[in-house]
Amino acid sequence: MSHTHAANFVHCVFSTKERRELIPAELQERLYAYLIGIADNLGFKILAAGGTSNHVHLLIGLPPAMPLAEALQKLKANSSRWLGEHSGEFEWQKGYGAFSVSPCLLPKVQAYIHNQTEHHRKRNFEEEFRALLDKSGVAYDAERLFAA
Numbered sequence: 732m733s734h735t736h737a738a739n740f741v742h743c744v745f746s747t748k749e750r751r752e753l754i755p756a757e758l759q760e761r762l763y764a765y766l767i768g769i770a771d772n773l774g775f776k777i778l779a780a781g782g783t784s785n786h787v788h789l790l791i792g793l794p795p796a797m798p799l800a801e802a803l804q805k806l807k808a809n810s811s812r813w814l815g816e817h818s819g820e821f822e823w824q825k826g827y828g829a830f831s832v833s834p835c836l837l838p839k840v841q842a843y844i845h846n847q848t849e850h851h852r853k854r855n856f857e858e859e860f861r862a863l864l865d866k867s868g869v870a871y872d873a874e875r876l877f878a879a
Contacts, residue, residue, distance in 0.1 A: 737844070738834050739793040740778070742844070744863065745827040746786035750856055750877070753821055754784045762810060772813075772876050775802055781840040786856050788844040820873065821876055828860060830867045835869060870879065 739844070747753045754762060763780035766789065770777045775797050779790040793802060807823045814821040832840050850859070857877060864871050 737795040739795065740832040740834060740837060740840075741791050741793065741799055742830045742832050742840050742860050742863075743789045743791055743799075743827055744786060744829075744860060745807065746824045746856060746860075747779045748824050750824075751785035753818065754782070754787075755818055756784065757817075758814070758817055762814065766806055766810055770802070770808055773797075773802065773805055775780045778837065779844040781844040781847040783847055783851050784856070787849060790811040790837070790840050790844055797830055803829075807870070828863060828869070830863060830869070 763782075764778075766780055766787070767777045770791070775794060776792040777789050778792055779788075779808065781788050791797060791799075791802065791804075807827075811821055811823055856863070859874070861871075861873075863869075
C-alpha cells in the first residue's frame with residue numbers, strides 16, 4: 732500500500748497528584764476545551780472529555796505517527812501549566828491508563844466519559860480505575876496501583 736490507513740482510538744484516564752480534588756467544578760468545562768485545543772494544535776483529536784475534580788477521561792483519536800505517550804505528555808504539561816495559572820498549585824499524577832477502543836464502541840465510550848459526574852455518585856476514582864483495568868485485561872500490582 733502506498734498510504735497508511737489506521738483507526739487509533741484510545742480511552743485515556745489520568746488523575747491529579749495523589750488524587751487530590753484540584754480541578755474546581757467551574758473550571759472543568761474550560762479545562763476540557765483547553766485540552767481539545769492543545770490536541771488540535773498538535774494534530775490529533777479529542778472526541779470526548781470529562782471527569783471530576785480529581786481526574787480526567789479523554790477519548791483520543793491518534794494519527795499513525797503520533798505516539799500516545801508523547802500526546803499525553805504534551806496534554807498534561809500544557810494543561811498543568813494552565814490549571815496552575817487558573818486555580819493555584821497544580822500537578823498531574825505521573826502515569827495514566829490507556830484502553831484501546833473499537834470504532835463501533837466510540838458512542839458508548841463517549842457517553843461514559845460525558846456522564847462522569849453521575850457515574851461518580853456510585854463509584855470513586857479508585858474503584859472505577861480498577862474496574863477499567865480489569866475489564867480491559869490489564870495486569871497491575873494492587874499494592875502499588877495508587878502509590879505516589
